[in-house]
Amino acid sequence: MRKPKVAFFDFSSCEGCQLQVANFGEALLDILGLIDVVMFREAISEKSDDYDVAIIEGSITTSHDIERIKQIRATAKVLIAYGACATIGGINGMKNNFDLEDIKKYVYKDDAKYFESIPTHPLHQVVKVDYFVHGCPVYQPEFVKVLKCALAGLLYTVPDYAVCTECRFNENVCMYDKGITCMGPVTRAGCNSWCVNNGNICYGCRGMLSNPAQEGQMDILKKHNIALDWVQNKMNMYNKPRELDTEPPANNGHIG
Amino acid sequence: MQRFVILSKKDLDAFISALAQSQKVVAPVARGHNNFSFAEVSSGKEITLKYIPTILPPKKYFLPTQEIITSYNKRENALNAILEYEKMVIFGVHTCDLAGIQCLNMVFADKPKDINYIIRKNKIAIIGLECNDYCDEYASCHVVGNHLPNGGYDLFFTDLGDVFIVHINTMLGDELVNKAAVFKSADAKMLKALESLRQMKHSIFKDEVNVKHQELKPLFDRSSNSKVWEDLNKRCVACGNCTNVCPTCYCFDIIDEPNLDLNTGVRYRRWDSCQNEPFAKVAGNENFRKERSQRQRHRYMRKFKYPVDKYSRYFCTGCGRCSRTCMAQIKLKETINDLAKETQ
Numbered sequence A: 001m002r003k004p005k006v007a008f009f010d011f012s013s014c015e016g017c018q019l020q021v022a023n024f025g026e027a028l029l030d031i032l033g034l035i036d037v038v039m040f041r042e043a044i045s046e047k048s049d050d051y052d053v054a055i056i057e058g059s060i061t062t063s064h065d066i067e068r069i070k071q072i073r074a075t076a077k078v079l080i081a082y083g084a085c086a087t088i089g090g091i092n093g094m095k096n097n098f099d100l101e102d103i104k105k106y107v108y109k110d111d112a113k114y115f116e117s118i119p120t121h122p123l124h125q126v127v128k129v130d131y132f133v134h135g136c137p138v139y140q141p142e143f144v145k146v147l148k149c150a151l152a153g154l155l156y157t158v159p160d161y162a163v164c165t166e167c168r169f170n171e172n173v174c175m176y177d178k179g180i181t182c183m184g185p186v187t188r189a190g191c192n193s194w195c196v197n198n199g200n201i202c203y204g205c206r207g208m209l210s211n212p213a214q215e216g217q218m219d220i221l222k223k224h225n226i227a228l229d230w231v232q233n234k235m236n237m238y239n240k241p242r243e244l245d246t247e248p249p250a251n252n253g254h255i256g
Numbered sequence B: 001m002q003r004f005v006i007l008s009k010k011d012l013d014a015f016i017s018a019l020a021q022s023q024k025v026v027a028p029v030a031r032g033h034n035n036f037s038f039a040e041v042s043s044g045k046e047i048t049l050k051y052i053p054t055i056l057p058p059k060k061y062f063l064p065t066q067e068i069i070t071s072y073n074k075r076e077n078a079l080n081a082i083l084e085y086e087k088m089v090i091f092g093v094h095t096c097d098l099a100g101i102q103c104l105n106m107v108f109a110d111k112p113k114d115i116n117y118i119i120r121k122n123k124i125a126i127i128g129l130e131c132n133d134y135c136d137e138y139a140s141c142h143v144v145g146n147h148l149p150n151g152g153y154d155l156f157f158t159d160l161g162d163v164f165i166v167h168i169n170t171m172l173g174d175e176l177v178n179k180a181a182v183f184k185s186a187d188a189k190m191l192k193a194l195e196s197l198r199q200m201k202h203s204i205f206k207d208e209v210n211v212k213h214q215e216l217k218p219l220f221d222r223s224s225n226s227k228v229w230e231d232l233n234k235r236c237v238a239c240g241n242c243t244n245v246c247p248t249c250y251c252f253d254i255i256d257e258p259n260l261d262l263n264t265g266v267r268y269r270r271w272d273s274c275q276n277e278p279f280a281k282v283a284g285n286e287n288f289r290k291e292r293s294q295r296q297r298h299r300y301m302r303k304f305k306y307p308v309d310k311y312s313r314y315f316c317t318g319c320g321r322c323s324r325t326c327m328a329q330i331k332l333k334e335t336i337n338d339l340a341k342e343t344q
């Protein structure tokens, strides 16, 4: 059987998620046994526009991006959104808190007129996405799971329960017991509560649950004497482009 | 005849160390911030004897959070059952958690029998530990009748100051005692001391809610449409903590995962929760319990109503874990009192 050709592409992002793949070490060798990598800026330079699986990092922030992602979608049989920028807009989404012209002037100063910019979109707001690998950065074991499902033609359903679930399984001392607030209750699991296992809070990088209890969470955060705009910022840090969703993306935490 | 022996406190370490040489021993250990968890120990020194209920109950040893149950091979069209278990002793189980294990035993022995659970349970020895006083203000073990031992253990330790008086309840318990050779027989004075401790507990432990034991079930029978659930709807964030930490919640989901060869793979089960959004979702994205109020009501009914209809037993052990773990501060005792107030 011919090995499926896999290409990596990046849009607006820090490319940290691609580095996560390069960081794989041994597990990478096993995966490379399954696939043929034809395009990957971080690791090799070979170029090709003939591929089966496109793994996309980064969010859509210009109209040129829209053309490019549509082109990739037309070529690829399977499209995987890879990392928070691609799956939920992520940190790039903070731009949507501001007026586009203001933010352009802020970044490019006098040259602002030469740049074209649109609000930040996660991929699924522009093209159909087959698989989502959430996280900033992605959690490697989940990526392997998704890749296996993609290659085997199986559905991968992103957990639509809270990070707290995995955090309880790992028997971490809850941040709220330490008097620290945490975004775990409204953030979708799948990272094995990676950050809390390592002594950090959950920042919510995997995006919100499909039906997050925003009222309840605001209430909890407020009880910890956090100012309202801080609470709003915490909720929006990774999730701002969510308001541009017209309907929840398929497989992204929903039973299809 | 009831059999009691005595273990001097200074010999606890020798007892645990000896046990740990021949099998895995797990016991409550401190995790900081007044949190505890059952974890493997090799000596008595690692154990915290005075602890409040652990983050996860001992349930995790009977029904692991995640457990492979079958492996498959697509090409050969084969499905093989998998069972992983190990012999172990759980030391220091409070009476509320003993009750929790008894509840799970009833459920998993019921049809269809859960073979993995039953075989695993038969490899686990249980050593109980009495609470001479309340663990904290979240506990409600008295109203559900679990502040005193009610069986479900091989050995049961009660702290009498310098010594433990130990009740031997099974042959396995007898073996553990004989093998360790650090136990002495209990004289009449010790038995008297145990009796007066139990007397004293009568004055310490009182119903923790404004509802009597027999009235709990009728209260829930008439509370389906209570406004209290609406209040919980606003506050609950559906994090699932309350059910994951509950000693008598046993729901699980089944997931298939291919191996890298894409031909073979495994099927595992993982704890699920009625508080999770997808729990009652079916094909077509219909959700039978869309509202968090409905899910909260379900959780409570699953403790105070449904199991009473089916097994004639409350499935709330009074351990207080759900209240302790809830960042929205939804407290079981409060919920019960609010329901009672409303339907008086």
Ligand code: SF4
Residues within 6 Å of the ligand: A163, A164, A165, A167, A168, A172, A173, A174, A175, A176, A182, A183, A184, A185, A193, A196, A202, B239, B241, B327
């Ligand atoms: S530490 Fe955070 S993720 Fe873990 S249980 Fe607490 S709130 Fe949830």
Ligand code: SF4
Residues within 6 Å of the ligand: A135, A136, A163, A187, A188, A191, A192, A193, A194, A195, A196, A201, A202, A203, A204, A205, A206, A207
């Ligand atoms: S714990 Fe939270 S912030 Fe950390 S990886 Fe998981 S979702 Fe992201």
Ligand code: SF4
Residues within 6 Å of the ligand: B235, B236, B237, B238, B239, B240, B241, B242, B243, B275, B322, B325, B326, B327, B328, B329, B330
């Ligand atoms: S622990 Fe509290 S917030 Fe979380 S699901 Fe249970 S009741 Fe709701």
Ligand code: SF4
Residues within 6 Å of the ligand: B242, B245, B246, B247, B248, B303, B315, B316, B317, B318, B319, B320, B321, B322, B323, B332
């Ligand atoms: S409902 Fe709460 S108090 Fe009752 S057994 Fe479960 S966790 Fe313990």
Ligand code: SF4
Residues within 6 Å of the ligand: B052, B053, B094, B095, B096, B097, B131, B133, B134, B135, B136, B139, B140, B141, B142, B146, B147, B318, B319, B320
């Ligand atoms: S709930 Fe009761 S039996 Fe359980 S630990 Fe607390 S005092 Fe002991």
